[in-house]
Amino acid sequence: MPPRHRSSAAPLAWLYAALIVYASLSPFTGWKQPAGVPLFGFGHMPWQPYWTWFDVVSNLLGYVPLGALLFGAQVRSGRSVGWSALNAVMAGALLSLCMESLQNWLPRRVPSVADWLLNSGGMxxxxxxAMAVRALGGVDRWQVLRDRWFIHRSAGGIALLLLWPVGLLFPTAVPFGLGQGVLRLREAAAGWLEGTPWASWVTEGLHADELLTPLSRGSEWLAIVLGFLAPTFVAFSIMRPGWRRLAHVPAALALGLAATTLSTAMNFGPQHAWAWVTPAVVPALVVASVVALALAFAPPRGVAAFGLVALTMLVALVNQAPTDPYYAESLQAWEQGRFIRFHGIAQWVGWLWPFAGLIYLLARVVARDEAS
Structure with missing residues (x-):
């Protein structure tokens, strides 16, 4: 039997499946029971009535990562290659069947056998x-690299590090300021509780953000520092002290700059790709890099404790920042444009990443010390 490993592919697969559900059923409004359509079926149209190459490519490629992640997670857990491949394809095809069937209940979505076949083909x-990568020795090389760079039981932390640049692709009110989702959560809760005795619990002060003043230069600077340090604390909590941490700092800085610049270019055009670099950005990133380098030899548990404080401060700061008109315009472009089926990936990752980081760092603080 192949050796069992706790793989970061497992949490990533669950997250990606949840995001497929979100993208398939968004915007979750207008539900109504279809007439004469079975619960599991594609409606009265056997094929897509109209299509574009964008639809074909997105339906095919959208399920490719899920297929690779599911296969990798099962192989790493000790299952055979054949069973892992069969289970992954069947799970993805069943998920797509459920999504296409539920789209019968949404007037704004068009279920199609063609979509199901493309999704299954993507799986x-x-x-x-994934099988080709494994056959070429990619999985074994990754295991050797992981053992050299990370401590044992680091799958959750690696998954968080991989998701950090994804969260930066969604526009943020403050550069590197992930976690600004508390207001949206309260608005959603207010809608769910409307007409109930508990509605006042969440509606009181709901629109107080309209009275908020922009963050001061110092607050913006601190938010950027904490935003860059957040993934560094996660990384250092699972990395062995020493030169590997020193190498992580410039790599994380380059990745963060690239993701934020790409996000700005997609929303405001390539000519404005560096518009996010405010006067507070460069000094903040310099200070954050120096702090990160100073922590390169700190014990992992101590770094995790610092990370808990930093992430708590980050969430508090970014949720005090009002959304400016340009930020609101960028959100509208994401939510009404071609990104409507994919913006939820970066949006939800950006909102939830700091909270997932808090939970993970808390687990690292209370975990037993790992062997050297």
């Missing part, structure tokens, strides 16, 4: 890619 393609 097969993802599994084949």
């Amino acid at each position: 097969v393609l993802g599994v084949l890619i």
Whole structure:
């Protein structure tokens, strides 16, 4: 039997499946029971009535990562290659069948057999890619690299590090300021509780953000520092002290700059790709890099404790920042444009990443010391 490993592919697969559900059923409004349509079926249209190449490519490629992640997670857990491939394809095809069937209840979505076939084909393609990578020794090389760079039981932390640049792709009110989702959560809760005795619990002060003043230069600077240090604390809590941490700092800085610049370019055009670099950004990133380098030899548990404080302060700061008109315009572009089926990935990752980081760092603080 192949050796069992706790793989970061497992949490990533669950997260990606949840995001597929979100993208398939968004905006979750207008539900109504279809007439004469079975619960599991594609409606009265056997094929897509109209299509574009964007639809074909997105339906095919959208399920490729899920196929690769599911296959990798099962192989790493000790299952055979054949069973892992079969289970991954069947799970993805069943998920797509459920999504296409539920779209019968949404007037704004069009279920189609063609979409299901493309989704299933994407699962097969993802599994084949993962099998090829495994056959070429990619999985074994990754295990050796992981053992050299990270401590044991680091799968959750690695998953968080991989998701950090994804969260930066969604526009943020403050550069590197992930976690600004408390207001949206309260608005959603207010809608759910409307007409109940508990509605006042969440509606009181709900629109107080309209009275908020922009963050001061110092507050903005601190938010940027904490935003960059957040993934550093997660990384250092699972990395061995020493030169590997020193190498992580410039790599994380380059990745953060690239993701934020790409997000700005997608929303405001390539000519404004560096518009996010405010006067507070460069000094904040310099200070954050110096702090990160100073912690390169700190014990992992101590770094995790610092990270708990930093992430708590980050969430508090970014949720005090009002949304300016340009930020609101960028959100509208994401939510009404071609990104409507994919913006939820970066949006939810950006909102939830700090909270997931808090939970993970708390677990690292209370965990037993790992062997050297």
